[in-house]
Amino acid sequence: MIRALVTAGPIDAGEELARLEALGGGGVASFTGVVRGGDGVTALELEQYPGMTQAAIEGIAHAAAERWPLLGVTLIHRHGRLETGERIVFVGAAARHRAEALAAAAFLIDWAKTRAPFWKREWLADGSSRWIEPRPEDETSAAEWEASAEHGRP
């Protein structure tokens, strides 16, 4: 099962986990990204590149499925306006054993952060907003997966 979606609607993490758990593997690993509050942030707005963003999300999910022997891969990313506490991204992987599931989940979120065209804007309590700058460590994490593939490791 490969489930890759860009959606404006909410993410039901329980339902997504249940889909992965029903695939008959021995392990399911997941990561849920949540809109972080603090620093006066009241909401996030995610801009996408219609067409390319969906294709990129599908490509990342397929890349995970090619790297590890998985029974299921889920990558769901929201766009539009999200309030603090809402789920922004869900990744999950089901496999026969935990190592592949855990590694695939880490890969999925690292690549979703750096290999899919999304741009985040923070809205603040005073009504102002600002575009979020990328964090260099996100690119480092994503690049490490490419380096590991080049060295013949999963």
Place this chain on the structure above:
Amino acid sequence: MALELLYFAWVRERIGRDGETIEPPPEVADVAGLVRWLAARGGGYAEALGEPERLRCAVDQRFAPLDTPIAGAREVALFPPVTGG
């Protein structure tokens, strides 16, 4: 040949539109040249595109380096580094 341009995030905001169709002159060979040519329009274009090292691009909906040739391309998107997840 006509080329579709798309702008995202603060590139879109500074230029003041989300895209346009252009006919680049023959001396514009790659995306970097296109960025310089557009920035020379001044105003919001110069504000958005004046520092090419802050820009990323996609050619026909694939991430590409700024030195990618535009010959044969149908769609070029200019944007800041992505911040998903």
